[in-house]
Amino acid sequence: MDSANTQDLLDRARDGDTRARDALLRRYQGALTRWAHGRLPSHARDLSETSDLVQLTLLRAVSHLEDFDPRHPGAFTSWLRRIFQNLVLDELRRSKARGGQAPRLELDAGVPAEIVDAVGADSLANYHSALETLPQDLREAVVLSVEFGLSHEELAEAIGAPSANAARMRVSRALAQLAGVLGDE
Numbered sequence: 135m136d137s138a139n140t141q142d143l144l145d146r147a148r149d150g151d152t153r154a155r156d157a158l159l160r161r162y163q164g165a166l167t168r169w170a171h172g173r174l175p176s177h178a179r180d181l182s183e184t185s186d187l188v189q190l191t192l193l194r195a196v197s198h199l200e201d202f203d204p205r206h207p208g209a210f211t212s213w214l215r216r217i218f219q220n221l222v223l224d225e226l227r228r229s230k231a232r233g234g235q236a237p238r239l240e241l242d243a244g245v246p247a248e249i250v251d252a253v254g255a256d257s258l259a260n261y262h263s264a265l266e267t268l269p270q271d272l273r274e275a276v277v278l279s280v281e282f283g284l285s286h287e288e289l290a291e292a293i294g295a296p297s298a299n300a301a302r303m304r305v306s307r308a309l310a311q312l313a314g315v316l317g318d319e
Contacts, residue, residue: 139291139294140158140161140204140210140291140292141204142154143155143157143158143161144158144199144202144204144210147196147199148199148200155196158196159192159196162192162210162211162214163188163192165211165278165282165283165284165288166188166191166192166214166215166218166282167184167185167188168282168283169215169281169282169283170184170187170188170191170218171184187218187221187222187225188218190221191214191217191218191221192214194217194221195213195214195217208271208274208275208277208278208292208293208294209274210292211274211277211278211282211292212274212277215277215281215282260316261312261316264312264315264316265277265312267311267315268308268311268312268315271293271304272304272307272308272311273308274293275289275293275301275304275305275308276305276308276309276312278292278293279301279305280305280309285298286298286299286301286302286305287301289301289302289305
């Protein structure tokens with residue numbers, strides 16, 4: 135992985151540096167692919183597979199870098215996630231138009247069906263509501279760690295933490311707060 139930070143790669147890619155753009159894509163492709171796995175329901179997969187949507191997400195992101203405004207560490211990952219989720223919703227709409235099933239969960243169509251079945255839509259809604267109560271930096275740490283599966287080293291780089299241990303502690307603090315909010319419900 136390139137030692138440049140994400141903001142540096144973004145700045146260089148916006149200036150037309152193709153090596154920086156490629157490094158940015160390589161940096162996020164694996165994490166996005168791991169996170170995206172299973173988020174496109176099987177009934178919507180006749181035209182697109184998850185890997186196709188990951189590629190399309192990355193292409194859309196690099197073609198619209200000038201529109202991206204990094205307001206906090208980890209914002210690029212959130213932006214990629216949002217692009218992917220919008221593509222999933224598009225696929226679900228296309229599937230429904232072709233006579234397929236309606237989207238199962240409008241709250242977050244990017245959630246794997248197995249998770250919805252395991253925890254239930256109400257629990258998932260509670261998790262999302264509780265997540266929104268966390269400060270942005272802690273929310274981002276949870277999403278990147280739990281949903282994207284980033285290692286502590288990758289997480290430290292994404293959120294601008296000084297070390298992998300600092301990133302681990304931030305996630306632990308965030309999960310403790312999240313558990314407290316969920317326990318109050």
